[in-house]
Amino acid sequence: MELTARAFWLASPGRGELRDVTLDAPAEDEVLIRTLYSGVSRGTETLVFRGGVPENQHASMRAPFQDGDFPAPVKYGYLNVGLVEQGPAHLLGRTVFCLYPHQTRYVVPVSAVTVVPESVPASRAILAGTVETAVNALWDAAPLVGDRIAVVGGGMVGCSVAALLARFPGVRVQLVDADPARGAVARALGVDFALPEDAEGGRDLVVHASATEAGLNLALGLLAHEGTVIELSWYGDRRVALPLGEAFHSRRLTLRSSQVGSVSPSARAGRTYADRLALALELLAEPAFDALITGECSFGELPGVMGKLASGSIPALCHRVRYEEV
DSSP states (O other), rough: OOOOEEEEEEEETTTTEEEEEEEEOOOTEEEEEEEEEEEEEEHHHHHHHOOOOGGGTTTOOOTOOOOEOSSSSSSSOEEEEEEEEEOTTTTTTTTTEEEEOSEEEEEEEEGGEOOOOSSOOOOHHHHHHHHHHHHHHHHHOOOTTTTTEEEEEOOOOHHHHHHEEEEETTTTEEEEESOOTTHHHHHHHTTTEEEEGGGOEEEEEEOSSSHHHHHHHHHTTTEEEEEEEEEEEETTOOOOOOSTTTTTTTOOOOOOOOTTTSSTTSTTTTTHHHHHHHHHHTTTTTTTGGEEEEEEGGGGGGHHHHHHHHHHHHHOEEEEOOOOOO
16 A cells, blocks of 8 residues: 655745655554654744755755755755654654644654653643753753853754753743843743843853854853853854954853754763753643744645744744644
């Protein structure tokens, strides 16, 4: 029996469509997944949708199971939660997370899926890829009990970092963003909120995730003596100017990159990518993360909705896509 599915493709910059695809039957070391939910990571995926990936970044921006090439046609995405319909006995009927694009069914190696804990709803597990980034950032940052911390940039990654920091003992966290609407998200996550002009200084640690030059400059300005900025933003081919004269050296400030593409060497020895993703899924048992899912549509609506997300007419952190039984 032939296996078929439908997938979301970027046909050309600014125009998405659903396409029929034929699947190979799963091999012994593969699984057939029926998608329950996928997530649109607004920042990255709308950049792809607009055709805005710089040519010199085409290789680094590839998703694990991407088909096609930038700028288009391309099948892109990496937040997928589904049900195992065929595969090894220990996985049959299990809900799993996979870094797969928006598609109704798909076949991948067993090694590409991570079982979602029973304590985590499938509808929330789409955040696992972003929370994994936040986990790596905090492995790099190594916050201490009682630290004064700011997170500059209230997108998916920044909010995920803030949500995890809110659970550290004695830590006071302030989320800083230019959009006042992020205040409601901050309250749901259990952290303080400030507009950039009202942000509190004297921070031991600042995590920067706004992907703007102004945000990174603000992050440095918020540090206490010998404080550290963890840089999570990806700038592509843009140049960023920083005030590294002035008081940067006299205050002994540190600017450190954090790249999710590799496991932080500051983590415990032996930690793997799989360990990091499994931990992210465990952490998603916390209901506060639901605040990061700010909209939902059906899979059939996705071509039209993606354009609205890209234009900003639908504001979003993570937009959830719901798949009906097919």
